[in-house]
Amino acid sequence: MQIEFQGGARTVTGSRHLITVNGKKILLECGLFQGRRRESYERNLNFAFKPSEIDALVLSHAHIDHSGNIPTLCRKGYAGPIHATPATVDLCRLMLLDSAYLNQRDVEWVNKIRASHHEDPIEALYTVGDAEQCLTQFESHPYYESFPVTEGVSVTYRDAGHILGSATVLLEIEEDGRKIRLGFSGDIGKHPVPILRDPESFEDIDALIMESTYGDRVHEDDEHSEEELSAVINEVIGRGGNLIIPAFAVGRTQHLVYTLHLLLEKKRIPRTPIYVDSPMACKAMDIFRQHPTSFDKETYDHFVNDDQDPFAPEGFACIREVEASKRINEIKDPKIIISASGMMEGGRVLHHLRNNIDDKRSMVLFVGFAAEHTLARRLMDGAEKVKIFGEEYRVQCETRIMPYYSAHADRDGLLEFLAPATPDRLKNVFLVHGEERGAMALRDHIRERGYSSVKVPKPGDVHTI
Secondary structure, eight states, X not given: OEEEEEXXXXXXXXXXXXXXXXXXXXXXXXXXXXXXXXXXHHHHHOOSSOGGGOOEEEOOOOOHHHHTTHHHHHHTTOOSOEEEOHHHHHHHHHHHHHHHHHHXXXXXXXXXXXXXXXXXXXXXXXXXXXXHHHHTTEEEOOTTOOEEEETTEEEEEEEOSSSTTOEEEXXXXXXXXXXXXXXXXXXXOXXXXXXXXXXXXXXXXXXXXXXXXXXXXXXXXXXXXXXXXXXXXXHHHHTTOOEEEEOOTTTHHHHHHHHHHHHHHXXXXXXXXXXXXXXXHHHHHHHHHTOGGGBOHHHHHHTGGGTOOTTOOTTEEEEOSHHHHHHHTTOOSOOEEEESOTTSSSSTHHHHHXXXXXXXXXXXXXXSOOOTTSHHHHHHTTOSEEEETTEEEEOOSEEEXXXXXXXXXXXXXXXXXXXXXXXXXXXXXXXESSOHHHHHHHHHHHHHTTOSOEEOOOTTOEEEO
């Protein structure tokens, strides 16, 4: 058996690992590589293999850095099954169509610039039609039920606790009279975390492909996150301001709404209008409601057993239409607005920022990571002036950071996930989906625990087991 690391190696995007066993080829994930525009386009457009030669695609979850290049794979000849959990299938239907729309819109903008320089136009990576076609190839599988993917290989999904439908992948392989148990972590969730069950570890495995996103750091203690969030809300609403929370549409937004519901139930925050202004987040909320079996015990105890909707606190509204979004800014009373995008590089949150940036009573609250050179990062770093839609604004509203809402396990969580797979049997650990610094740091920690072979593969590396 060979494993070739073609994406998500020493980087946190573009997850793609090719397994060759019994003469068949199994692809673990096909995510979008995200980075500089030209490099990203070329890396996503070109594969180091023929898509038509892939026999099966196994997906761990719906995030675009894991699923987002599936339409390109299918467009270039892959016609086989795409295996995923039921919730992942539903989320991919939402996210891949949105990704295709954004791809097409982005290319239209690029081609206008290219035309002004008398350059030939480029094609969109894939279209909405391509996304719709690939969605017909999805096959859903529940947790804990083994299913065959190719000759001599079966897969079982377990809960990864990362986002709705996320899974760890156990591949049970028979080849040349040998039996090999290969684990693939996908993205491992932080625990405890609201709504979803805790991630489940592997036992009795021979090899493991594991993420290392936060392999070099420990998350700040989130024990008091509810207390801090309620204090912020009381402070801002008390002085008559608006609280603007940029948040990713899938996962982060649902976590926040759930937490606000809890705080209202406990009477720790005042009743105030709560708007989720993101069509994708609203649709994702609907998908969450369709999969209550993925919820943890706490969610059932607090809400489901009492026939309450976890994602509908008092005063809550999900905003889908553009005109309804515009009307939010006409409301003068204090309010909470959760809106995409989390990086503030586009989306409706920019309109809310523009309408509140000169109001000293209002606050922009950041609840997650923001990449360098994004508007969110500039505000987090204390910029006094920023550009919104090409116009410069002086930042007079307050900004604050609450880094408690990561959906990834930190270093200690990753080591805890690994622990049930003992060094006596687990002889091959491959660290992926992490920047080099984080992956190397985690490698050293794992080696200290007695695991004999821990590698951080480079793109294109091939390893035989």
